[in-house]
Structure formats: structure tokens, C-alpha cells
Amino acid sequence: MEPLRILAKGLSADLGGIAPERLQDAEALRRLLLHACDVAGLTRISEALVHKFSGGGEGVTGMVMLSESHVAFHSYPESGQILIDVLTCGKAKPERVVEEFRNELQAKTIQLMPREHPNQGQ
Secondary structure, three states, rough: OOOOEEEEEEEEEEOOOHHHHOOOOOOHHHHHHHHHHOOOOOEOOOOOOEEEEEOOOEEEEEEEOOOEEEEEEEOOOOEEEEEEEEEOOOOOOOHHHHHHHHHOOOEEEEEEEEEEEEOOOO
């Protein structure tokens, strides 16, 4: 039996210990999202779609579509966290996106949840 070929790699990350004001700045997070995709060598096929919530935690959610798939995030200033989801195919390295977010936001903690999506076809 042949081993399954990996179609896509995913990485979900929970970054914590981040200053709340960094997680409320929609424009800075939009720029970071685009920069992280570029540094990781991903091919953007859309601009970043970013939305800032009001009346509560004041978090921000954002995503960008890629020819390789997508990158999305949601920030929680009230707990100092940002959740990131990266799905890529080919030789792309989703961990590069997370590294950029971690460094720029000066996250103190990180939890990574990698996953692989195999070709289950014939």
C-alpha cells in the first residue's frame, strides 16, 4: 500500500500574553497579515479583509485568500490572545506566518496545532 500524499498542511496557533492595544489596532493587524503572507512566500489572491468589533472586547478578525489556500485570525484583547489559522498546499511553510505574528505582537506564549490533509482519493 502506498503512503498517502499530503494535499495540504494546516497550522492553528494560539498566541498569548499580548498587549491588548496591539490586538485592537485593525490597520496594524491588516498590515501584519499581508506582511506575514509575503515573508512566508505565499501568493495572495485577495486583499486582506479585516473587521474591528465594537461594544465589548474590541477584537479584530481578518483573512486573506491565497492561491495556496488562506490565512485567518481573530484577536481577543480582553484575554491578550490572537488565534491564527493557516492552510497551505505545496511547499509553503505555514509556520513562517505564525512566526511573523509572534515576533511582531511580542507574544509571550504560543500553542501550535499542526495538521496534515492527505489525498484520500484513488
